Amino acid sequence: MKFTSSLFLTAIAFAPRLVDAFVKGINQPWGNNQYGHWLSSSIQGYTAVYSSSDMAATFAAAKDIGAAWVRIWLFEDGQGLVVDGNGYVTGLKSDFETNFNDVLSHAAANGIKVYPTFFNYAPDTTNFPIANFFTDSNAQNALLNNLIKPFIRTYGSNSNIAAFQLYNELNGIANPYFSGAVINQATAKAWVTSTTAAIKSVNGGAKVSVSQIYINDAYHAVGVSNLDYVGTGVDFYDIHIYSDNGAEIPAASAFKLDKPVYLGEFGELTGEGDQHQNDVIYNFFVAAKAGGWAGAFYWNLGFAGSQPGVCGSDSNIKYTLYNCEGGQRGGYNEFKYS
Template structure:
């Protein structure tokens, strides 16, 4: 008789196989991530309301009369520190939180609405995250990006090979969702190619207590073979709802993050002991060098901050941009530093490049087309001027950074090879049209009641061109002096007075990179003073370009402080008015 032994034991074998597989899965799961419920009775942290800081004293008359402005260039930060590089994103000031952390604001990952400083028991601090979770796959993401640190180059990474990363989370009652579709939490990482890797999704089962999530980053490679743990660009925490949860589920409240750390990477150590955002900490640092003003880009090339219709007309300001502007004013107050906002940059008129369906550059028509120009004036510049009313922190309004690069050859002879390569050969805007644009902005500025408050300037690219704008109603003249090898004013000694008489003049940009200057910062500042200028702003604190050093470089920081010590009567812009303590 033929006996089917395999058939006889097939069910037993199948059951054993399934059990082994389950054990393997559990084993992998345990190695992939772990979760510890502390259950130590620690109550929910309390958000700390930071004290409101009063406005800075008005110093417009001093500056209008030629008082020295001890300032520097601080470009791009309205865009998260990388204007021109983060082409499709918007990492502005207002989505920052303590210690350089940010909240994601895109699509279904935008449930984190605010980051704030919070207090645990025993004088311990953490980061709070206000969230609005709604329906399935609603996610709150908070993260830290390595290359946003001011002294890190763009695309900087850190190696987390073999390291365990852990984080403490306090998840309050209600965030866990229904038992049939629980919410979850995880750690995630992105490498230099933005390849995503995440720890296993941990169901939130026991709210109202601190839990610790941890994962060995090496283990992620088994699930994400393309992920490079030796080149981590960003990392963070994701808390979200289950894909099976009912569409009516919602949670409005806060969770808390603390003690995120890696076993051997000093860059990944966050105890949130300070409330300062990354930008706030950096401005306080440069303010210690007696810097009193920051030249700060606002709309730049128009890719972010402005809302457009399908025909390219401006319809208004993005809500995030308005929040960023308010945060900029708060930062000025808390750090006692004035702002020189630059409305637009010459790259606005560069050849358009579409990146991930977003137009970068390519908006010369906002100046050339009268109807589109009016939409820009009415729906963007007008409301931002209204927000400037009464804001003493806005010292000077810089209408445009280096507009000459956009002018037609017929109006301005630019030496061959000197026009930026992003600009169409021969230029894109007539001088008369550019002057009309500036005149319309100045008229609007007067209509909004800013004339006796904030001052007006235009950031000319060269001293040889600054007189193009002298017939406009500006309060303070400005030119940039790039006189190093290959620059527009190659070899030009800084030994001349202002080309424009009757109003003060300051140098809005000069290089701090040894390969691109004739004079170091100490020499340049003294030349500006002795030649009768009202300031000289070195380029640039966090431009992260090939024309500057990170944090301006040690030499320039030393020179800024030395000049302030040598000429306190010049640098002390507000004299004895500032004896208040603005801790923020």
């Protein structure tokens, strides 16, 4: 366990919690670890595996631990999309809407808001084999007119949706700070701007965000290195931080951003057992609340009863509030009471 001092822990234990202004959330990106084909079949041919009972259990657990928002992923690397021979999006498969409506019904039954994220990988890659809508204007128009705008017409005013996130960690494929950058920052920023404007043109009340990986090292200060999407029209910023402490995160004001800042993903860097997870969750929540963040969402809830694709052993499991046997870890209650 990595703490700065016992004196520091005593101080943060009595830090203001700002409960009324703080959104406590959980990530449950896809159904029972079936990435890319849980709501509908994928472009790559994987069959949909949606389970209404899994979603019922997810939202019941989210309610139990006091999560107000559940962040899920929608199209990931092409899930549910219909594309033509040019790789342009022409529509959405019918089972996607049926299953997403079921997700929303479980959210409503538990009094929880859904925070959906549209995309993850870069387009025109093996993981996301559609035309590059960042650089191909025809592909971008097809995406907006055949997917994004119709989706917002249907769901933009849905009271069970908190906000729409355009991309998961977009700066990871656009900012040269990261080795995986495949488009430039200006192109990414222009796409966020135009897509946000398109959403607002359909429903001016729809809230929009884009998430980004935290940048902070000796040569890239927080207040100048996390500004990629300022001026794009998004309603808030969503920054992801992982740490084996969590108490050292900066105050939201340090980012020098012009809108509220949410900690859209947080969690351990390494799995070191339940006590370590408890301490990390506690420290992140205390620091985020005291530091003026608008909310914090743990990565991730996990699934009761089984953890396929997650577990080696309970001693080094991370990123889930359930253990390898599907039982609640200590972190489940730490999240609940933090």
